[in-house]
Amino acid sequence: xxxxIVIFFLSLLGIVGLFGLKHWEEQKQRVVAQDMRVRxxxxxxxxxxxxxxxxxxxxxxxxxxxxxxxxxxxEAALGAAASARFxxxxxxxxxxxVSHKHHFERREPRSDFLKQMTDHKxxxxxxxxxxxxx
Numbered sequence: 001x002x003x004x005i006v007i008f009f010l011s012l013l014g015i016v017g018l019f020g021l022k023h024w025e026e027q028k029q030r031v032v033a034q035d036m037r038v039r040x041x042x043x044x045x046x047x048x049x050x051x052x053x054x055x056x057x058x059x060x061x062x063x064x065x066x067x068x069x070x071x072x073x074x075e076a077a078l079g080a081a082a083s084a085r086f087x088x089x090x091x092x093x094x095x096x097x098v099s100h101k102h103h104f105e106r107r108e109p110r111s112d113f114l115k116q117m118t119d120h121k122x123x124x125x126x127x128x129x130x131x132x133x134x
Contacts, residue, residue: 025031109115 109118
C-alpha cells in the first residue's frame with residue numbers, strides 16, 4: 001500500500017514537472033533536449049502501432065490462459081493424488097512395521113474359560129455347564 005502511494009505521488013510529481021518544463025519552454029522560446037524528444041516520440045509511435053497490431057492477439061489470450069490453467073490444475077490434482085497414494089502406502093507400511101501384529105501367529109489362549117469355549121465350539125469337549133452325574 002505504501003509503495004503504491006509513493007509511486008502515485010512520484011508519477012504526479014513527474015507530470016507536474018513536465019507541465020512546468022513545457023511552460024518554461026514557452027516563456028523562454030527554447031526547446032530542451034530536442035533530439036531526445038524526437039527519439040522518444042518515435043518510440044511512442046512504434047509502441048502505439050505495436051499495441052494496435054497486437055490487439056487481436058490480446059483477445060485470444062483469456063481463452064488460452066483458461067485452457068492452460070485448466071491443464072495446470074488437472075496436472076496438480078493428479079500429482080496430489082499420486083502423492084496421497086504414496087503417503088498412504090508408506091503409512092500402511094509404517095503401521096505394519098510398528099504393529100505388534102506384524103508377524104501375527106495365533107497362539108493357544110491362556111484363559112481356561114477361552115480354552116473351554118474353543119473346545120466347545122470345535123465339538124471336542126463335553127457340553128458346558130454339564131456335571132458328571134454318576
